[in-house]
Amino acid sequence: MSEFFQLIVSGLSTGSIYALAAVGFTLLWQASQTINFAQGEFVMLPAFLVLALSVKLGFPLWLAMPLAIILAVLILGVLFKRLVVEPMIKHGTLPLVIATIALGVLLKEMVKEFYSPLGQPFPSLFPQDVVTIFGAVISIPDIANFVIAMGAIVALQLFLGGTRTGRSMQATAQNPDVAQILGVDIKRMVLYTFMINGALAAIASILITPIYLAKFSNGETLGLIAFIAAIVGGFNQIRGALVGGLLIGIIDNLSATYVSAEYRQALPLILLIVIILIRPQGLLGTSEGRTV
Amino acid sequence: MTRKSILFTLVALIALILVPLGQGNYIIYVLTSWLVFSIAAMGLNLTLGYAGQISLAQAAFMGIGAYIAALITLAGYHWVLGWLAAMGGTFVIGLLLGYPALRVQHHFLAFVTLAFNTLVFLVLRNEDWLTGGSHGLVGMPRPNFFGLSTGTNLEFYYFTLVLFVISGAIFYWIVNSPWGRAFKALRENPVRAESLGVDTRRITLLAFAIGSAFGGGAGAIMSPLVQFIEPGSFAFIHSLKILLMVVVGGAGFFFGPILGAAVVILLPEFLRFTEGYYLMIYASLVIVLMIYSPSGLIGAGQKLYARLRPGRETRKDMEKGAQL
Numbered sequence: 066m067s068e069f070f071q072l073i074v075s076g077l078s079t080g081s082i083y084a085l086a087a088v089g090f091t092l093l094w095q096a097s098q099t100i101n102f103a104q105g106e107f108v109m110l111p112a113f114l115v116l117a118l119s120v121k122l123g124f125p126l127w128l129a130m131p132l133a134i135i136l137a138v139l140i141l142g143v144l145f146k147r148l149v150v151e152p153m154i155k156h157g158t159l160p161l162v163i164a165t166i167a168l169g170v171l172l173k174e175m176v177k178e179f180y181s182p183l184g185q186p187f188p189s190l191f192p193q194d195v196v197t198i199f200g201a202v203i204s205i206p207d208i209a210n211f212v213i214a215m216g217a218i219v220a221l222q223l224f225l226g227g228t229r230t231g232r233s234m235q236a237t238a239q240n241p242d243v244a245q246i247l248g249v250d251i252k253r254m255v256l257y258t259f260m261i262n263g264a265l266a267a268i269a270s271i272l273i274t275p276i277y278l279a280k281f282s283n284g285e286t287l288g289l290i291a292f293i294a295a296i297v298g299g300f301n302q303i304r305g306a307l308v309g310g311l312l313i314g315i316i317d318n319l320s321a322t323y324v325s326a327e328y329r330q331a332l333p334l335i336l337l338i339v340i341i342l343i344r345p346q347g348l349l350g351t352s353e354g355r356t357v
Numbered sequence: 358m359t360r361k362s363i364l365f366t367l368v369a370l371i372a373l374i375l376v377p378l379g380q381g382n383y384i385i386y387v388l389t390s391w392l393v394f395s396i397a398a399m400g401l402n403l404t405l406g407y408a409g410q411i412s413l414a415q416a417a418f419m420g421i422g423a424y425i426a427a428l429i430t431l432a433g434y435h436w437v438l439g440w441l442a443a444m445g446g447t448f449v450i451g452l453l454l455g456y457p458a459l460r461v462q463h464h465f466l467a468f469v470t471l472a473f474n475t476l477v478f479l480v481l482r483n484e485d486w487l488t489g490g491s492h493g494l495v496g497m498p499r500p501n502f503f504g505l506s507t508g509t510n511l512e513f514y515y516f517t518l519v520l521f522v523i524s525g526a527i528f529y530w531i532v533n534s535p536w537g538r539a540f541k542a543l544r545e546n547p548v549r550a551e552s553l554g555v556d557t558r559r560i561t562l563l564a565f566a567i568g569s570a571f572g573g574g575a576g577a578i579m580s581p582l583v584q585f586i587e588p589g590s591f592a593f594i595h596s597l598k599i600l601l602m603v604v605v606g607g608a609g610f611f612f613g614p615i616l617g618a619a620v621v622i623l624l625p626e627f628l629r630f631t632e633g634y635y636l637m638i639y640a641s642l643v644i645v646l647m648i649y650s651p652s653g654l655i656g657a658g659q660k661l662y663a664r665l666r667p668g669r670e671t672r673k674d675m676e677k678g679a680q681l
Contacts, residue, residue, distance in 0.1 A: 100467075149644060149648075152648045153647055153648055153651070156647070156651040157651070159405075159411065159604070159608075159651070160604075160647040160651035161647070162411065162467075163600070163601065163604045163643065163647055164643065164644045164647040164648075166597055166600075166601075167601075167639075167640040167641075167643035167644050167647075168640065168644060170636055170639075170640040171636075171637055171640035171641060171644070174633075174634075174636040174637045174640065175637060177633075178633045178634065178637065289471070289475070292468070292471070293472070296468055327479070327482075327483040328479060328483065330475070330479060331475075331476055331479050334472040334473075334475055334476050335476070337468065337469075337472045338469060338472055338473075341457065341458065341465055341468065341469055342457045345460070345465060
């Protein structure tokens, strides 16, 4: 029983990090119908920004991390929006999908070529100690990751629901035309969404990379998981992506122990297919209606 | 077909027959794999360019086809049987996979096929008893036809060329049959197509299943060509590669995927001197292409042509490129 509890807790911890990536994914979809196939690479890259700043340029870690987050907001938020999404959005969804796939390859290859093709150790923010709760051994980083990731999502929800800018962003996502008529600067709101996605990806990156090593190929699985989490939870809901992320985290952890290691990866995929079959709008999503 | 396009096809065919003569084994191998990938990309073009659905599992269908053909030929049966079984098998799998996915929103086929590709990879890797696991299958024999061998690389090239022409002819027939027109009607304006009595769901599903069968057929040629297949050759990244072929060449154009496959397969050979930067250059080029011409190279060529020869209209329907 205590083993089960342990698995749930560490599943919630990684799941909350997945949720960060999935929420960002959902935000981009809502704001601009961008299906970001490079989302995994967006989570891979900031860890290397931290490493570049701290190891190569000698910044102390406490400075390198916030700087990396700011850089991520600029590169993955503003530049991505201005250089890739904006000139393409008028062509419809498909060219943008292709372009984000290409962007993912580009980011991956750049890290591989200009930083290192090998996995790099990445400093953890927290002591690697454990605490015992009800007989279950739980590591401090797990708890801290969960608290920070959830904190970020709660803060985002408060911002979206409680501030004027946040509500303008929601209005833009729901109906850009009406929002514009009511005086919302929709272009700016979409830009904010992209910047938030950059920040979420950076936080996820800093939290998840110490668990593995920092490697150029980290984005492949992370992107797929963010994807699955967003769809399982409900593509058009932030809390959907949150639930999806946590669920995938728990399933991932439980299946590593109780299902064969070979098919561990398959479980989230099967979950995805089952969800699409029986509840295409996702667990918490509302139906967008059939288009064809 | 107009007289011009018949002439063009004939010239292209003669060129295809002459090109490998006097070339080394490696060049012939590259050309053969270009033809194979062109067949797979043609199939995806039917799904993407004509029926307007993104499939991210074309490599998985190639894989399934390759393994079916390999298992059948290794069991001692003729390759043709393997080829037919590969196409039939992938057609049925396409139907089973597409049916639920197409029931819902339009972009869902992309997600389902994405998951499907990874699942296929895992099954191919883990089911050692059938697929040989990560060691794959080796030693698939190259077939003989009525005493004609396809053993050497040049012979195999011509064998592939024949299959390529057959596939191209089938493709041409499909898109110009009433069916194919229904595909196009669907892509241009689904609501209108439906109101004119086109059963959109069935047509889309059929396009996807036929497209998948093209992938299976290409896979079946792949296995005697390479004579070694392993799960890694059919991973998700290769589906993206085939998708790029279709989009870079021009989705919805007959010659689009053939041109795209040439670019994707042959460009690495030309860019070899750039070494590690090759993929970066390639990815950047794709992004730039998508910004300036979402309808691919053929679309870009038509735009250029239209600018040089004013008075001609480009296809209005392709201005936006194929839609998700």
